[in-house]
Amino acid sequence: MNAKDVMETDNTGTTLRASLDKIRAAYTRSPAPTREERKDRLNRLHKGIIEYKDRLVAAVDKDFDGRAPAETMMAEILPVLEGIHYNKKNLRKWMRQSRRDVPLALMGAKTKVHYQPLGVVGIVVPWNFPIFLGLSPMVGAFAAGNRAMIKTSEFAPETANVLTEMLGKYFSDEEVAVVNGGVEVATEFTKLPFDHLVFTGSTQVGKIVMRAAAENLTPVTLELGGKSPAIIHDSFPVEEAAKRIAFGKGLNAGQVCVSPDYIMVPRSKMNAFVEAFSKAIAKHYPTLASNSDYTSIITERQRDRLVDNIRDAEEKGATIKVINPSNDSFEGTRKLPMHVITDVSDDMRVMQEEIFGPLLPVVPYDKLEEAIDYVNDRDRPLALYYFDWDTARGEKILNETHSGGVCINEVMTHTMVDDMPFGGVGPSGMGHYHGKEGFLNFSKAKAVVRKGRFDGNAWVAAPWNNMFFNIMVKFQLWRFKKP
CATH class of the missing domain: 3.40.605.10 (Aldehyde Dehydrogenase; Chain A, domain 1)
Incomplete structure (x- = not known):
């Protein structure tokens, strides 16, 4: 057998x-x-x-x-x-x-x-x-x-x-x-x-x-995995950020452990981001139901879970935008179009559970510190994405947030670099x-000590307070007198 x-x-x-x-x-x-x-x-x-x-x-x-x-x-x-x-x-x-x-x-x-x-x-x-x-x-x-x-x-x-x-x-x-x-x-x-x-x-x-x-x-x-956030700084072109996020979110229809799970956008640019993201997705996937480039959901059970999460968000006051450029029907398929979800709240399942599918909540913020606090108040994610040309603010994000990995002005591609560790932190995992x-x-990593013919221990061993022991102790204390 x-x-x-x-x-x-x-x-x-x-x-x-x-x-x-x-x-x-x-x-x-x-x-x-x-x-x-x-x-x-x-x-x-x-x-x-x-x-x-x-x-x-x-x-x-x-x-x-x-x-x-x-x-x-x-x-x-x-x-x-x-x-x-x-x-x-x-x-x-x-x-x-x-x-x-x-x-x-x-x-x-x-x-x-x-x-x-x-x-x-x-x-x-x-x-x-x-x-x-x-x-x-x-x-x-x-x-x-x-x-x-x-x-x-x-x-x-x-x-x-x-x-x-x-x-x-x-x-x-x-x-x-x-x-x-x-x-x-x-x-x-x-x-x-x-x-x-x-x-x-x-x-x-x-x-x-x-x-x-x-x-x-x-x-x-x-x-x-977990809920990997993306933060767009107010100075970053929102159309460019939307285009780069759309590329990553579209891969495997969002069924990726490091897929952007929610986006934090300056409050004044919320509508602009939603429109730019919708256009970017439509460009990549002008049709959906019969498009071999757009991945299906792995099982009916997973698709039902995602549909239930959309329904849960709607019932709790969210606004849903469905990106379906050619108005395809999905009857008889496991495909699910990309859904952009705004007006979200913490009691919605899409903001509590890893999404793992083509749903994208968008969260407004007013100051960068507010966005950092929002991320830090939640479980540490597997990945964090930050969009900003300013290097100093990028370093601020690295220093003040925890995540398994980070991409700046990019999403997901850190997993493809073999010369870097891949792994989570806290609820998003351990080890690399x-x-x-x-x-x-x-x-x-096995520690090994190899001693030769000379045995220094024989000179300092008990009975203690022998001459060589006292000399060694005094010398060591002199060495370590100052921090």
């Missing part, structure tokens, strides 16, 4: 544990993979993606019942290939043991930090980017010398099937195991005693995953991957 069949029929966690034990036993037999072995795994992943890229793109399109191939290529395939290239290029430098300073009390010893693989990394994949958010952390895990188990999303089954075939072709079941199945399987998966667990999803589910991992003291990386921070995240 192959790994896929086992995982789909497992309800108790026993088979999952057997799969983990098999991978861990293989790791134990080879706990220190060389740089060439790590590069080989990354190269095989690269070859698999190149061979299967068209099937992966088609699978995502089918799972969404409509997502542009260009969007999947830009947001999922190419970033993983870029990450593989970047990690391979830097592996030698990252793996090098680093020398550290030796305190006087350890005179004669040498110190260093040794970066060691953790073992087996578990990866729970969300449905919105079922390729990138599964394979990107795997790249970091491989670079750090680990093996992996990956739980695919049950809401993207076609993509899961292609990933299962691809990884099964290029990796043995002692290197990578792919787990398919529903909520029950995912629950058992997070209970496994991994050496590290990566979860991408909602804050609510992230809490459940962290509780499950705590039973095994498994360290976790949580990428959770991408780049060097990803390598460190999936490694144990």
